[in-house]
Amino acid sequence: xxxxxxxxxxxxxxxxxxxxxxxxxxxxxxxxxxxxxxxxxxxxxxxxxxxxxxxxxxxxxxxxxxxxxxxxxxxxxxxxxxxxxxxxxxxxxxxxxxxxxxxxxxxxxxxxxxxxxxxxxxxxxxxxxxxxxxxxxxxxxxxxxxxxxxxxxxxxxxxxxxxxxxxxxxxxxxxxxxxxxxxxxxxxxxxxxxxxxxxxxxxxxxxxxxxxxxxxxxxxxxxxxxxxxxxxxxxxxxxxxxxxxxxxxxxxxxxxxxxxxxxxxxxxxxxx
Amino acid sequence: xxxxxxxxxxxxxxxxxxxxxxxxxxxxxxxxxxxxxxxxxxxxxxxxxxxxxxxxxxxxxxxxxxxxxxxxxxxxxxxxxxxxxxxxxxxxxxxxxxxxxxxxxxxxxxxxxxxxxxxxxxxxxxxxxxxxxxxxxxxxxxxxxxxxxxxxxxxxxxxxxxxxxxxxxxxxxxxxxxxxxxxxxxxxxxxxxxxxxxxxxxxxxxxxxxxxxxxxxxxxxxxxxxxxxxxxxxxxxxxxxxxxxxxxxxxxxxxxxxxxxxxxxxxxxxxxxxxxxxxxxxxxxxxxxxxxxxxxxxxxx
Numbered sequence: 001x002x003x004x005x006x007x008x009x010x011x012x013x014x015x016x017x018x019x020x021x022x023x024x025x026x027x028x029x030x031x032x033x034x035x036x037x038x039x040x041x042x043x044x045x046x047x048x049x050x051x052x053x054x055x056x057x058x059x060x061x062x063x064x065x066x067x068x069x070x071x072x073x074x075x076x077x078x079x080x081x082x083x084x085x086x087x088x089x090x091x092x093x094x095x096x097x098x099x100x101x102x103x104x105x106x107x108x109x110x111x112x113x114x115x116x117x118x119x120x121x122x123x124x125x126x127x128x129x130x131x132x133x134x135x136x137x138x139x140x141x142x143x144x145x146x147x148x149x150x151x152x153x154x155x156x157x158x159x160x161x162x163x164x165x166x167x168x169x170x171x172x173x174x175x176x177x178x179x180x181x182x183x184x185x186x187x188x189x190x191x192x193x194x195x196x197x198x199x200x201x202x203x204x205x206x207x208x209x210x211x212x213x214x215x216x217x218x219x220x221x222x223x224x225x226x227x228x229x230x231x232x233x234x235x236x237x238x239x240x241x242x243x244x245x246x247x248x249x250x251x252x253x254x255x256x257x258x259x260x261x262x263x264x265x266x267x268x269x270x271x272x
Numbered sequence: 273x274x275x276x277x278x279x280x281x282x283x284x285x286x287x288x289x290x291x292x293x294x295x296x297x298x299x300x301x302x303x304x305x306x307x308x309x310x311x312x313x314x315x316x317x318x319x320x321x322x323x324x325x326x327x328x329x330x331x332x333x334x335x336x337x338x339x340x341x342x343x344x345x346x347x348x349x350x351x352x353x354x355x356x357x358x359x360x361x362x363x364x365x366x367x368x369x370x371x372x373x374x375x376x377x378x379x380x381x382x383x384x385x386x387x388x389x390x391x392x393x394x395x396x397x398x399x400x401x402x403x404x405x406x407x408x409x410x411x412x413x414x415x416x417x418x419x420x421x422x423x424x425x426x427x428x429x430x431x432x433x434x435x436x437x438x439x440x441x442x443x444x445x446x447x448x449x450x451x452x453x454x455x456x457x458x459x460x461x462x463x464x465x466x467x468x469x470x471x472x473x474x475x476x477x478x479x480x481x482x483x484x485x486x487x488x489x490x491x492x493x494x495x496x497x498x499x500x501x502x503x504x505x506x507x508x509x510x511x512x513x514x515x516x517x518x519x520x521x522x523x524x525x526x527x528x529x530x531x532x533x534x535x536x537x538x539x540x541x542x543x544x545x546x547x548x549x550x551x552x553x554x555x556x557x558x559x560x561x562x563x564x565x566x567x568x569x570x571x572x573x
Contacts, residue, residue, distance in 0.1 A: 050528050053520070078530035090525045093484075094543025103539065104529035141543070158529065 001028035001194055002065055002081055002165035004049070009060035011041075011048050017058065018044055020222045026166060029194040033208055033233070034201045036219035037241055042201045043087055045219070046168035050084040051077050064166070079108055083164030085155035087171045087201075091143040097154065098124065098138035101161055108162070127160050132183055148175025156187050167191075168199045173207035185210020205237040218244055225250065329355035332362040332390075339365045341557060344380075346372040346400065353381040358390040360414060365393045367552055369561065372400040379405045388414030388443070395551040397561060398425045399568050403432045410439040412446035412477075419448040424548035427460030427492075428571045438467040441477040441507075448478070453544045454485035454515075456492035457569045464496045468511065472503040479507070485515035486544055488569070541569065 004026045011019035019041050026032055034042050048055045049062060051074040061068050069077055092100070101124065106115045128137050131153045143151050152172050159167055169188065173181055188211050192198070200211060208230075216233055218226040220241065225248055226232070235243070244250070332338070336359075344354075358364055372378060378400055386392055398404070410419055419439065427433050439448045454462050468479040479502075485494035498511040518540050526536035545565050552558040 050524075052524055073533075074524060074527035075530050075532050075536075078528055084528055086525065086528075090519070090521050092522055092525070092540065092543055094546045095539050099542075100526070100529070100539065103531050103535060107530040107532065107535070162529065 002197060003027050003063075004082070004166045004197060005061075005063040006045075006049070007061050007063065009048070009062065010058040011044060012056050012058050013044070013054055018055075018222050019048070021060070022222075022224060024217070024224060026197040026199055028165060028197045029192075030215065031192065031198045031200065031211065031213045032215045032217060033213035034199060034217045034219055034224075035203065035233070035236055038203075040219050041222040042219050043170050044222075046084050046170045046199070046201060049077075049166075049168060050074060050082060075107070078104075078162075078164075081165030083159055083162060083167040085152075085159055085167065085169040085172050087174065089143050089151045089155055091141070091146075093141050093144050095142045096138065097140055097142050100142045101158060104158070105161055123161065124157075127157050130160075131157055131187055133157065149177065149180040152176055153180065153184060156184055160187070160191065165195060166197045166199075168201065170201045171203070172200070173202055173204060181206060182210060205233050208233050220244065220250060327353050327355070329357065332356075332358045332364050334359040334387075335361045337363040339553075341367045341552075341554065342369070344368070344370045346370075346376055346378050349377045351379040353383065356382070356384045356392075358384075358386045358392055360387045360389055362387065362390045364391070366395070367557075368394060368396040369557075370396070370398045370400050371564065372402065374401045376400065376402040378402065380407075382406070382408040383411075384409065384419075385411045385413055386417035386419060386446075389416045390414060391418040393420045394422070395548060396421070396423045397548050397565075398423070398433070399561075399564055400433075401429075401431060401568075404434070406433070406435045408435070408437045410437075410448065411442055412440065412448060413442045415443045415445055417443060417446045419446075421448070421450045422453075422547060422551070423451070424453045424455070424545060424565075425462060426455045426457070426545075426565055426568045427462050428457035428568050429459060431460040433460075433462045435463070436465045436467070438469065439479060441468075441470040441474045441479060444474050445476040446474065446478075449480045450482070451547075452481075452483045452485075452496070453547060454483070454494050454496070455488070455541065455544055455569065456485065456494050457488045458571050459489070459491045461493040462495070464494075466496065466498045466511070467501065468499070468509060469501040470504050470507050470509065474504050475506040477504070477507045479509045481511040483511075483513035483515070484544065485513070486541070487515070487517050488541075 006022050006024045009019060009022040010017060022045065034045065036042055044055060048057065051072065057070050061070055063069070064080060064082065102115065102120065105120065109115060124138060133150065133153055143154065146154060152175055155172065172184060176184060185207060200207065200213060202208065213230065216228055216230065217224045218232065218236070218241065226244055330342070384392065410421070412419060425433055437450060439450065441448065448468070450466060452464060452466065454464070456462050462485070464483065466481050466483060468481055470477050470479055479500065481498050483496040483498060485496060487494055494515045496513040496515060498513050500509050500511055502509055518537060522540055523536055526539055527533065531539065549558055549562055552561060
């Protein structure tokens with residue numbers, strides 16, 4: 001049974017501290033939900049655990065089964081059992097979905113072992129079928145031309161085939177319609193076992209209708225400010241996050257929107 | 273001239289050249305230019321390769337339907353041209369592969385003409401070593417001419433490629449799409465000028481260009497200048513170019529699945545090479561080229 005611990009974790013990006021003193025322990029068999037308004041650092045938390053090079057750990061530590069992984073390369077973290085289902089999976093043109101997953105699964109095998117390709121093909125196809133992903137998925141380029149829902153289901157497909165011990169699911173519900181949400185929710189729930197600790201990052205209750213969490217954390221301004229059980233979900237769904245602010249005396253928090261000029265490549269001329 | 277072992281030793285690869293008894297071909301030139309064919313029906317086409325190796329042509333007659341592989345191998349400095357002509361309703365799928373020994377200066381002009389209702393799916397791989405200057409002209413001169421042109425250019429060490437591609441829609445209802453995949457390794461410099469022209473009156477024509485380039489070092493360069501010259505209203509056209517080093521987010525995604533950095537980079541690169549290689553259906557030729565591409569990227573001369 002794996003254990004992931006974050007101890008007094010402080011994280012910055014480009015000199016700005018965005019996570020303040022995070023303490024969180026996830027054990028195998030547990031399901032945690034992290035909720036919070038936009039821009040409070042939920043996705044950053046998942047990315048820093050995975051080792052995204054954009055973020056810097058200023059202090060504190062991340063321990064996987066007691067081993068400090070602060071400096072561990074991304075691929076090694078993955079092979080040691082950490083998985084991140086991404087909010088916006090990137091498209092990799094020219095690399096087929098099947099080749100990608102096969103390479104990822106092979107990377108986990110001991111050097112003297114080979115992937116049993118026939119067995120793997122069957123497992124891939126069965127998993128895709130469970131997620132109702134349609135035929136031809138294996139030959140399509142990785143995430144290229146996938147709908148939002150297909151991309152999210154493809155993340156879950158990878159999770160099922162890679163069999164991690166700690167998985168972060170970052171807004172896996174966004175872009176999913178009601179039916180797809182049910183399929184994904186049920187597929188994730190089936191994965192629950194003492195060998196898997198899960199962290200769900202979400203804004204909405206609807207995902208948690210299908211995947212029942214053991215712990216719910218509210219994150220605001222880069223900190224976990226409240227931890228509780230399922231009762232928190234209903235309260236957040238009903239009243240938003242203002243009550244948390246009032247209860248804890250946190251200053252008003254607002255979603256900061258940056259205005260950007262997208263520019264133009266068109267020129268305007270008068271009609272003749 | 274000695275053929276390179278990686279081509280000559282392919283037991284299943286039918287390399288045709290002067291002196292080989294094959295009535296399907298008329299090859300008058302020396303050894304530098306040769307044609308590899310997989311499809312016997314190509315005998316219906318006439319191949320005229322000039323004795324001075326300056327001007328060569330491949331002529332596909334009316335209604336022919338063929339798959340052809342053409343391998344150009346240069347072992348000396350070359351200044352030559354190759355004409356490809358498709359008559360009415362000719363349907364041709366061609367792999368055109370250009371290899372050379374190290375440090376050659378190669379200038380080559382391609383002139384391609386498509387007749388009415390003809391279709392050319394051209395898949396070109398260029399792995400020449402040294403200085404390469406290419407001019408490619410595609411003339412869609414017959415109604416409903418159809419061109420799909422996919423390329424892979426891999427430059428490494430101090431290779432310099434300067435390529436000008438021009439597609440001209442000279443008939444109504446013609447359709448062209450160019451997809452350039454460019455790889456620059458080490459100090460290689462690739463410069464592409466990609467022109468699409470739809471002439472006045474050539475209604476219902478479609479002209480698209482797509483260019484993707486990846487630079488694998490700090491000293492490499494890729495420059496693409498895509499241009500469209502449209503002189504008709506009732507047409508479709510589009511162009512674009514995306515060039516850069518390997519995307520950090522792509523790498524992070526691959527690494528986050530346990531794939532190590534070298535393999536991750538190879539996977540991203542295969543996104544450039546696979547679209548070309550997947551069209552080489554001859555297994556032996558595919559293996560040969562796959563190895564050559566890997567060597568080329570690593571800068572093995």
